[in-house]
Amino acid sequence: MISPIKIVIVGGGTSGYMAAAALTGLVSPSLAQVRLIESAEIGTVGVGEATLPHIKEFNDSLGIDEADFMRKTQASFKLGIEFRDWGKLGNNYIHPFGDFGQPIAGVEFRHFWTKSKRLGISRPLEVYSYAIAAARNMRFDFPSEDRDSIKSTFSYAYHFDASLYAAFLREFAQDRGLSRTEGKVIGVALKPENGHIASLTLQSGEIVQGDLFIDCSGFRGLLIEEQLHAGWESWAHWLPCDRAYAVPTERSDDFMPCTRSSSLEAGWQWRVPLQHRTGNGYVYSSGFINDQAASDRLMGNLDATAMAEPRQVRFQAGRRKHSWFKNCIGLGLASGFLEPLESTSIYLVQIAVANLIQLFPTRSMDSRLAKEFNRLIDVEYERIRDFLILHYHANQRDEALWEYTRNMSVPDSLTYKIDQFRHRGQILRHKDGLFNPASWLAVLTGQDIIPQGYDRLADNLDESAIHAKMDELSARIAANVSEMPRHDELVRDYCFLAASRKAESIMLGATQ
């Protein structure tokens, strides 16, 4: 029998509690003893967090009840991200969590679209996306399990209050044996023989020993950087935004099941609709706008009354050179930072936690596990990085930031992808990492990179038959969407009506 590994998580934000929930929910206490240390509650921003559909797998794997989770985190549904003014002023596209059309005779739908565009029968790509049509109409429903139905061609994510999500997971993990300590780490002892972390000293004087330390302390990397010096690789030259102002507003009528990202002169503004309020923020580059102007810009752009003063956050795009270093894993901001333009922050935490479970160590702390873990995490970071840079690079705006990002030299891997797409709509597929071809298609075409050619196999099919098929598809999408529930009503019913019915039936059961 293996003796249980002692895992110490430092930091009680979203990352810390995602790790704690997964480790207590999926690993038995006979294999892992999990302890989390967090210092006294820091004032939370409460602006809301946007996620990717993968988060549902995470919650499902832990057996979390969706309605309960949504109610407790003030969550709404999310079908994609609406990009306004990206590429050039006046653009408006949605990057959906779903397909554009379906392959015809084994040929990807986008080639037929390109062909029809060349023939001058041009309709916007988005009329072939069910998820986009639903989002534009502020409607939502759960995907159908019938694979042949147009209603099965999307997935969904959530917007939620990240601090409430952390609290929700805290309760979950504590119910499953998480030991939690309020306290500040004031000292770290390293093992002289290998430089691994031996123990932490808390302000209370307590010494906390562990086999594996998970650093969720944020940017500073209390353990992984300040103690172990794992190293930092800056990507600021490609992603120059380094600050944000965030501010919550009252909930407005605009309850679109989408995150919104509006491109501004020195960055972009986010909008995340939650049940109880809306999260807003301006991500900007301090090299191109001063703080006051940025704050003013944000406050002038709000569509409802602000509920607080704007709060500033500072950051730098990049990643830790080793996410798992010695016996310490950096998670969340301690492992790297990519701006929330494509809602990847929580995904990166989730994939790191999933990889940790796949590569679960024993007390002997086999360094080969770290090697594989880091290979997988590096792929994730690099793929997301290229996708984010694309948003900045493919633009025709004339402000200084946008001129800079248009003219900067981008990673070869991205130049290659753009050239492949522009020439003939080719989109690379990879075994690991985000994003899938539909995502690339949405952003590339949304920012005016249109394929010049298309797969010649598309010429095998009769043009009028193809156009009839395309028209039928967009008509079917429109008809189905008009019957979907409104997003706001569905959230209310799903979170509250269903729950009250459940409570009622329990009460009835008790009285019978």
Added chain:
Amino acid sequence: MTPQFVNKVVIAGRDAACWLTANALLQAFGPTGLAVEVVELPSRLSPHDVYATLPALEAFHSMLGLNEYEIMKTASGAYSLGQSFANFSPSGPAFFHPYGAHGKALDRLPFIQLWLRAHHSGMKVDFEDFSFNAAAAKLGRFFIPNDQTDMFARSDYAYHLKAAPYVQSLKSTALRRGASVRTSRHIEAIRNDQTGEIAALNLSDGSQVSGDLFIDATGPDSLLLGGAQNVGVESWRTWFGCNRIITASAAALRPLPPYSQVRALKSGCLHIAPLQDMTGLTFAFDSTLASDDEALNIAAMASQLRLRADAVADTLEPGRRSVAWAGNVVAIGESAANFDPIDSLGLHAIHQSLVHLIGLFPVNGSEGTERDEYNRIMASHFERLRDFQISHFKLNQKVGDAFWDAARTEPPPSHLAHKIEMFKARALMPMYDDETFEIDSWLSSFLGHGLTPEAYDPLVEMLPDDQLIPLFQRMLGYIKDQVQDMTSHDAYLELHASKNYA
């Protein structure tokens, strides 16, 4: 509209590479008016040559509209559920690499981890005993995978095909589809000096064939890509000791084994591929250790078969051209990558090349973008295939045999090195883009060659001991029941795929 640049493809070459290409291009682009002209060079096939294939060929054949049973009849074909590897260690038993998966995963725990734990606590049942394919092969049975077997574990099958009639049948199909053909004893490329591209080919009868895109299917000579376009070879000899190959044949085996055999010998590897009406033998060896005559004797002794007097010897130079597509020349088959015979990759490499050529068929006059992407993808495909082959040589335990000692001590390429390192740690199997062989094939090879993981996933400990053994018993019982109900390979062929099978 931009004019479609490629209106005519000229395929120069011979045998499977040539005729599979003609079929694939006509099937894909014939309807849009692509013309395909074949300049056929004299075949290099001997009457006894066998194409051993990998499972994905079945789907490729059906994409080409080729009927499986018809092909099996024409080419005296046999089915293959996998490969038996013998003698790669002096003491270890033969092991079976099945074309399929092993056992059933439980929750998030891969089957290999469950098996390792049971193995550590003394269970003696081999990993391969949890494979349908291996169990069926050992009893001479054959089956077409169905929903029920797939629910338990993925199963697949491949073929052994007599090369000459298979090619003949591909040729007649291509001609029916509209390919035109001219035969020539040799070819000479005429280059456009300005573009460096090939403008036309001179044929032995003095005539000329021009085209937009040229396919080099000339085999290892690589007359157009290597010759006219001057693309060099990246040799793989450092990992592959065999530089010569003998093919021969013997009478058919009865009952007919539904698998092929690979046997490690002192100076190379012997491959035995059963067909309905004969048995194909291929012996790849190191010519510094044996002459052709000696090699033939070695093959006869090791196979214990009476070899017919039809043996042919040839050189073998594993490696790939640094790019598979240069200018307006795309190499398909051995002109692009030349594999050691182990794992039977020849037709598979052709098939992969064609799938990607079709997917990246030039859309207009500037095909540079397609060329870059094709070369990137094919280099990756070829190297992952090569890595799997190297695993057999790298992991051998024939200590004291110079040929095998050299293979074992040679450092592997980085992707394979990482796989071996991770497998040793805990049977982890990192997978990359463009892999042909799935996780279970790699596990099968590594375990079969005697590589032992130092540990298993600690999360397996969450499963109580008293659940593990009954779980394995149920799996073994299920496989046994299923295999018992399967028909024999002979009976299956007789029923479906034989003209006069006796």
